[in-house]
Amino acid sequence: MRTDGLSINLATVRHQFGLKDGVEACLKHGITAIAPWRDHIQATGLVEATRIIRSNDMKVTGYCRGGLFPAADAAGRQAAIDMNKEMIDEAAAIGADCLVMIGGGLPQGSRDIAGARDMFADGLLAVLPHARAAKVPLAIEPLHPMTAADRGCISTLSQALDLCDALGAGVGVAVDVYHLWWDPDLAKQIARARWRILAHHICDWLVPTKDLLLDRGMMGDGIIGLPAIRRMIEAAGFHGHQEVEIFSAQDWWKRPGDEVLRTCVERYNTVC
Amino acid sequence: MRTDGLSINLATVRHQFGLKDGVEACLKHGITAIAPWRDHIQATGLVEATRIIRSNDMKVTGYCRGGLFPAADAAGRQAAIDMNKEMIDEAAAIGADCLVMIGGGLPQGSRDIAGARDMFADGLLAVLPHARAAKVPLAIEPLHPMTAADRGCISTLSQALDLCDALGAGVGVAVDVYHLWWDPDLAKQIARARWRILAHHICDWLVPTKDLLLDRGMMGDGIIGLPAIRRMIEAAGFHGHQEVEIFSAQDWWKRPGDEVLRTCVERYNTVC
Numbered sequence: 001m002r003t004d005g006l007s008i009n010l011a012t013v014r015h016q017f018g019l020k021d022g023v024e025a026c027l028k029h030g031i032t033a034i035a036p037w038r039d040h041i042q043a044t045g046l047v048e049a050t051r052i053i054r055s056n057d058m059k060v061t062g063y064c065r066g067g068l069f070p071a072a073d074a075a076g077r078q079a080a081i082d083m084n085k086e087m088i089d090e091a092a093a094i095g096a097d098c099l100v101m102i103g104g105g106l107p108q109g110s111r112d113i114a115g116a117r118d119m120f121a122d123g124l125l126a127v128l129p130h131a132r133a134a135k136v137p138l139a140i141e142p143l144h145p146m147t148a149a150d151r152g153c154i155s156t157l158s159q160a161l162d163l164c165d166a167l168g169a170g171v172g173v174a175v176d177v178y179h180l181w182w183d184p185d186l187a188k189q190i191a192r193a194r195w196r197i198l199a200h201h202i203c204d205w206l207v208p209t210k211d212l213l214l215d216r217g218m219m220g221d222g223i224i225g226l227p228a229i230r231r232m233i234e235a236a237g238f239h240g241h242q243e244v245e246i247f248s249a250q251d252w253w254k255r256p257g258d259e260v261l262r263t264c265v266e267r268y269n270t271v272c
Numbered sequence: 273m274r275t276d277g278l279s280i281n282l283a284t285v286r287h288q289f290g291l292k293d294g295v296e297a298c299l300k301h302g303i304t305a306i307a308p309w310r311d312h313i314q315a316t317g318l319v320e321a322t323r324i325i326r327s328n329d330m331k332v333t334g335y336c337r338g339g340l341f342p343a344a345d346a347a348g349r350q351a352a353i354d355m356n357k358e359m360i361d362e363a364a365a366i367g368a369d370c371l372v373m374i375g376g377g378l379p380q381g382s383r384d385i386a387g388a389r390d391m392f393a394d395g396l397l398a399v400l401p402h403a404r405a406a407k408v409p410l411a412i413e414p415l416h417p418m419t420a421a422d423r424g425c426i427s428t429l430s431q432a433l434d435l436c437d438a439l440g441a442g443v444g445v446a447v448d449v450y451h452l453w454w455d456p457d458l459a460k461q462i463a464r465a466r467w468r469i470l471a472h473h474i475c476d477w478l479v480p481t482k483d484l485l486l487d488r489g490m491m492g493d494g495i496i497g498l499p500a501i502r503r504m505i506e507a508a509g510f511h512g513h514q515e516v517e518i519f520s521a522q523d524w525w526k527r528p529g530d531e532v533l534r535t536c537v538e539r540y541n542t543v544c
Binding site: 112145155156182183207223 | 377378383384385416421431453457477480
């Protein structure tokens, strides 16, 4: 079965593999692209992580995850900026296609979602020169509105693209079908995104969904019209990898890692 | 404390009261407006329900809930149209300000959200002459995107207003803060809505939210900036009731009904 164009976000096998055995397992299934998280890099060490990735010639479709700029005070906002600059350097070291940026939630005690969004824009602006210098594109990832309060205050592709328009070169978007499939404006906004599409994440929306964060489905097990969205993304000009990102505390995180990867390959070939 | 302008959606005390004792309990707390559901009317009988509401001079800020047009086959779609026509007659009988219409979910086996939305528009068009003749405004209620697959495929105020624009007189919107607070486009769309705002529902978004349907919070217990949204709605020209609608399986549905109503009045006065 085909594996070109398939990438595995290592969160999908977070409970089965670390970076090194995750890469080995992917290669065993013919998968040559991954997206690691910062804890993978920190657990391995940046030098060793870079060696593992480069010596195995793995493509890195994204590094997860920066952003998260809103904070209750100036010290917290500065800490987020510092963290993002470090992650930009790490993303450059491992050769990631982009650093994925999520909005972050409301600061403790806040009921001001517009204020949180302003903090995200301010943070992005503050780290953008560093990202441009490092040649690491920043991919704003709109998250599902059900996460807006505590995780991702950037909620729609339209909103992310407005930020791209305002900030210019070096900023794009990550299009995750799980977060965006419901948006009546999706086709229009994907067409608008064009060269700004830096990543394409896939999984599925289960019915019923039992948890707001950790109940994502394997492609084909839910109700997202994956081929239709893929065609929109290709028509917009993005022909990069489809990156499987599944948080599934009660199902896929409990299965053997090889079964998860085998299923990803199979579904990538049959339903995506 | 002030109770003018406050309405109780009887779903808020669904497990404590029916229609008759619900009305009595509301009146005891000085609340003179309610929004009943169809099961309240059916359990009581339409004639008796109408008598209870009219003899107590209760205002009815909405009748819940019609819409739900998408279905897997023509017979299912016709059944939904028939159900909505009956509900329009019931809404007229009890003097409801509007019939609340939700989108409905994807038909069994479907991955076509656009198709479900078309079915909603077709259903609305089919019942609109009946609603106009009965002088019952239809209030399209956009539901939170986390319900788009299985309950409410109309997800944003923008989308609902596009339908209003297309259908003309007799169709408006219900603005529920729970479903819409996250929308970056909310202020603009509320301003656009103007005379089409037929209802204003309130509750709160809890952090964390533990269930996609039944974990809504009491006003003040969550992170929604209620006064800011109220001001937008008033600026758009709607000065009707704020209707409390809380689905809370693990908290408010388990408390004594009088405590729930007393808390609604208190929070209405202090945080809304």
